Amino acid sequence: MNRNPSLKSVMNFIVPITRFNRGEASKIFDEVSENGVKVVLKNNVPACVLVKPERYDEMVEMLEDYALYFEAEKRMKNAESIGFISQEQVLNELGLRESDLDDGVDVDIE
Numbered sequence: 001m002n003r004n005p006s007l008k009s010v011m012n013f014i015v016p017i018t019r020f021n022r023g024e025a026s027k028i029f030d031e032v033s034e035n036g037v038k039v040v041l042k043n044n045v046p047a048c049v050l051v052k053p054e055r056y057d058e059m060v061e062m063l064e065d066y067a068l069y070f071e072a073e074k075r076m077k078n079a080e081s082i083g084f085i086s087q088e089q090v091l092n093e094l095g096l097r098e099s100d101l102d103d104g105v106d107v108d109i110e
Helices: 007-011 017-021 025-035 053-078 087-094 098-102
Strands: 014-016 037-042 045-051
Touching (some): 014 017, 017 025, 017 037, 045 053
Antiparallel strands (some): 037 045
């Protein structure tokens, strides 16, 4: 990732609200499809960010993963090892081998 983007590359991600007011929404959406993102300026202040739906889905998924990770970390800090079950015991109870996990075998857990 380039830490010092050029002014031109930064400007490719900025769109003034006046372009929408001039009826250029379709063209702006095409640019979002090409570049992935546009920051809409209103009175020279960022008003919103336009992103491709696929990128939005990726960002939401990353946030959900982060929230799950954070919750797991919190639970692990508060957990007591009494009552923990080893991975080996879980696999035995489910009738699986560790190699099954690597093979991507679908497992139905009731």
